[in-house]
Amino acid sequence: MSLLEDLRSALGEGGVIEGETLAARTTSDMSGTGTSLPRAVLRPRSTAQLSAIMKLCHAAGAPVIPQGGLTGLAGGANAAGNAFSVSLELLRGIEEVDQASATMVVKAGTPLEDCQRAAVENGLFLALDLGSRGSCQIGGNLSTNAGGIRVIRYGMAREQVLGLEVVLADGTILSSMNRMLKNNAGYDLKHLFIGSEGTLGIITRAVLRLHPPPGEITTVLCAVQRYEDVVALLRRAQSVLGGILAFEAMWRDYFAFNTQALKLRVFEGSHPFCVILESTMPVDDIETFLAACLEDQLIQDALVARSHAQAREMWSVREGHPIEVLPNLLNFDVSLPIGQIGGYAEACTAALLARWPQAHVSFYGHVGDSNVHICVGTHYGPGEDMHDVDEIVYRVLGNYHGSISAEHGIGTLKRPYLHLSRSPEELALMRSLKQALDPKGILNPGKVI
Ligand SMILES: Cc1cc2nc3c(=O)[nH]c(=O)nc-3n(C[C@H](O)[C@H](O)[C@H](O)COP(=O)(O)OP(=O)(O)OC[C@H]3O[C@@H](n4cnc5c(N)ncnc54)[C@H](O)[C@@H]3O)c2cc1C
Structure with missing residues (x-):
């Protein structure tokens, strides 16, 4: 039997999608940079089925690309014509929520929103x-x-995981479905797979850590004059309002573009920075805090959302979908020490506008987590392309010793620049780990490293 016939028989009816029935969306993640359809899409229904098909692919040396919801922004799930895509969409569902241990056991293909709702x-x-x-x-x-919007309070995805089940490149099932917060029995192997973008193993199930509900969340929008004041506001909010749940900054051009496109009139006049912060303190305490910040001229203006609709409106500016219409839009995801983000934004804008004076360059993001996103939309001249923008953004970042990826990962788009954020020794160890876990190099080849 051929490999495809073996795969069809291992997965049963509807388990292999190929030829004309392949959907165009399987070519690329949300970066829109994938161009080839996969050789076929393999859809296991269980960990055992995934293990069986990985054994077959491993024996044949056939490359395999894991695909989740395809919302990634780094090209990590982009298909390749010579590779099978493994879609996790049928491996879906919440197996258990344990209120006593505040944990959830979930299959890897479950949408995040379903897990949030079940919690x-x-x-x-x-x-x-x-x-x-x-x-x-x-x-x-x-x-x-x-990452996302709650990192400032709860940490990144890694911090929400207690246990993991993974299928390795050769089909071995590695089950580390730990449910305890404390477990120091040797190496914590789950961390090898978290953040490795499908290059070391395919995640099939996880034990997630849950928390008590945070309580009623109040959303506030503040207008701020200087980047130093954004940082001072962050520190004061953390000490006076307790554990804030979000702290997101938008630079003037980003805020102006989105509010105009969304036809929202928020503040009188325009301000260099707008900050969304969320707190679970009583509204009266939040208003007292804001009044003191106004008095000290730490903020120039503030709006407290009085309804979920108003809070949604504030977040719609931050989510910034209107900006997606800009020509050749690139969205960068960098991190650097919080105090230096303002200086980096100025230097990066100056360098980009010196090359493309008409370009749109704007900044926004999870500043409370040292993470800023950069939107660059420009028309390229002859012989120019997106890599010319990459070079400038990352060259200036190098002066601040920042990281080329805060939360979106490396995928294919940032692979040529990984050496800017990792030392030769770190890269060598990453290659050794890849070689040890996937000696034939069949798992997500060409991604990350
Ligand atoms: C509107 C929007 C907002 C976003 N906001 C944020 C944000 O705030 N923070 C943030 O971090 N990201 C954000 N993202 C990016 C994206 O949603 C995240 O990277 C997300 O975690 C990707 O999940 P996915 O299931 O879509 O993965 P995919 O895009 O399908 O895959 C991403 C990578 O993971 C691998 N992979 C997928 N499933 C598995 C598996 N089961 N086992 C092993 N490898 C696997 C793929 O091979 C690929 O390398 C945003 C994207 C959009 C479109």
């Missing part, structure tokens, strides 16, 4: 939240070590 239904809270929550899958979230 709430059980009087608990899943602290992972991102704009793609309706489409991204837990397996994709963990393999990218996703």
Whole structure:
């Protein structure tokens, strides 16, 4: 039998999609940079089925690309014509919510939003939240070590995981479905797979850590004059309002572009920075805090959302979908020490505008987590392309010793620049780990390293 026949028989009816029935969306993640359809899409229904097909692919040396919800922004799940894509979409569902240990056992193909809902239904809270929550899958979230808007309080995806089940390149099932917060019995192997973007193993199930519900969340929008004041506001909010749940900054051009496109009139006049912060303190205490900040001229203006609709409106500016219409839009995801983000934004803008004076360059993001996103939309001249923008953004970042990826991962798009954020010794160890776990190089080849 051929490999494809073996795969069809291992997966049963509907388990292999190939030829004309392949959907165009399987070519690329949300970066839109994938161009080939996969050789076929393999859809296991269980860990055992995934293990069986990995054994077959391993024996044949056939490359395999894990695909989750395809909302990634780094090209990590992009298909290749010579590789099978493994879709986790049928490996879906919540197996258990344990209220006593505040844990959830979930299959990797489950959309994040389903997990959030199940936690709430059980009087608990899943602290992972991102704009793609309706489409991204837990397996994709963990393999990218996703960040999102709650990192400032609860940490990244890695911090929400207690246990993991993974299928290795040769089909071995590695089950580390630990449910305890404390377990120091040797190496904590799950961390090898969290954030490795499907290059070391395919995540099939996870034990997630849940939290008590945070309580009623109040959303506030503040207008701020200087980047130093954004940082001072962050520190004051953390000490006066307790554990804030979000702290997101938007630079003037980003805020202006989105409010105009969304036809929202928020503040009188325009301000160099706008900050969304979320707190669970009583509204009266939040208003007292804001009044003191106004008095000290730390902020220039503030709006407290009085309804979920108003809070949604504030977040819609931050999510910034209107900006997607810009020509050749590139979205960068860098991190650097919080105090230096303002200086980096100025230097990076100056360098980009010196090359493309008409370009749109704007900044926004999870500043409370040292993470800023950069939107660059420009028309290229002859012989120019997106790599010319990459070079400038990352060259300036190098002066600040920042990281080329805060939360989106490396995928294919940032692979040529990984050496800017990792030392030769770190890269050598990454290659040794890849060689040890996937000696034939069949798992997500060409990604990350
Ligand atoms: C509107 C929007 C908002 C976003 N906001 C954020 C944000 O705030 N923070 C953030 O971090 N990201 C954000 N993202 C990016 C994206 O949603 C995350 O990277 C997400 O974690 C990807 O999950 P996915 O299931 O879509 O994975 P995919 O895009 O399908 O895959 C991502 C990577 O994981 C691998 N992979 C997928 N599933 C598995 C598995 N089961 N086992 C092993 N490897 C696997 C793939 O091979 C690929 O390398 C956003 C994206 C959009 C479109």
